[in-house]
Amino acid sequence: ASYSFEGKTILITGGAGDIGRATAHRFASDRANIVLLDLNAAKMADVAQELAQYKVSVATFSCDVTSSDDVNKAFASAIEQFGRIDYVFNNAGYQGLFTTTDEYPEDDFQKVLDINVAGVFHVLKAAAQHMRESGGAIANTASYAGVVGPPNMLAYAASKFAVIGMTQTAAKDLAPYGIRVNAISPALIGPGMMWTRQTELQAAVGSQYFSSNPKQVEQQMIDSVPMRRLGSLEEVANGVAFLMSDEASYITGFNLEITGG
Template sequence: MTVSHDFGGRVALVTGAGGDIGRAVAVRLAGAGATVVLADLASRADAVEDTARRCRDERTSARVHTVAFDVTSASAVDAALAEVPTDVGPPDLLFNNAGYQGRFLPVGEYPPDDAARVLAVNVVGVLNVLQAFVRSLRADGRGGAVVNTASMAGVGGAANMPAYAASKAAVIGLTRAAALDLAPHGIRVNAVSPAFIGPGEMWDRQVAEQAAAPSQYYADDPATVEQQMIGQVPLRRVGSVEEVAGVVAWLLSADASYVTGENILVTGGIG
């Protein structure tokens, strides 16, 4: 990997660090000199340890710390961040990435309990982590930078994903509001909205679930659905997690020091 930004002396909190995009961003930041704090659910401990190993493989001197919490619990987030060793210090960079795709069903059939979970993780959870991050930065007296993970589904909608699309639209709105509130504190807040990113767990699940869901937009065969999705992309391919990580790293870096309140599409031209 080519390192294009210097994050030496910075501490980066990455939530959803056991997932494909979280892992790619953590490795990118660790390789560029950041101390990384990797966060995910306790049930994702093995995946987080894999991310930690890859960070150390990327840079043998990388400082990596892991924490476990459920983003839907504000008290759990606060308690976990309070456990970060003092020699690591409070994070001044945040990739607010934990999320839940939810079920793939049309709006008239979508189960309310799953919709509530999607909104709890993707909206309330993002707000909980952002608030804990801001409190620690204010106490430390430093500025910082945040990137929230939104989605193209929150920009243009997505068939069979009503709760997810609504939650990611909310993340974009939260990003813009937080950017206004936090600008006086020297904290920049931006979002990224990926479209079709693969290979990986989310891509495979999305293809399979869209094939299984009733829809006029997709076939019922996963291989055909995959080609239908790629056919929507002007660049005629899926994006890679490394391409998303590159955009996130730029937004967190000093090169984007005059960028805040933006939602960057990482979509191959969709939108």
């Protein structure tokens, strides 16, 4: 389905990445104005340029979501420019290293939590403070790794379980303000950076769960999906569009699994 987001503005964190970019295209094609936040300013500028074809307003802000100061400044600038933000796609994330629990490095564990948990919190809080005036909708990117912990991804699983927990609590806290908060949990999505990285790095671990050949890991992973294929970036964006749309007006605190079964 396509929705009309005419006159609405969506803020997307991780807007330079695969899922953020696909979602920006989806919302711009449904007439929303787009605000992108990302650490990677160069890639974000490329995405902004692609979005020019839709003739909607687009703004980009360099922002590290681990810094509440950065996040608050970006929100303030976006609100100044657009008047209000109707939707927030809280999506920036980092996959972490791939290794077993007994070897997982403390510094990377902390980095994953800083980006995927504290980062999501900072954006949730800024969104809530803005939206409590006139309502809105938020979608947090969790992961199927936040539903079932995959091997060799200890920090990532911890962080994505946390995102689902924050989604449930924020949905309750913000319901009185007319703010809906949901999560999406993609599983195997591609082609894209995370798909390539996870097949290569799962192979490199050499665990009992996957082949040490990345091409075989791809097949093993696809064979674990009931629908026997990867999900596309557009199929993830479709889930976000539904959750933000008025058709989801009575849905909050929900984790939408986009997993092919």
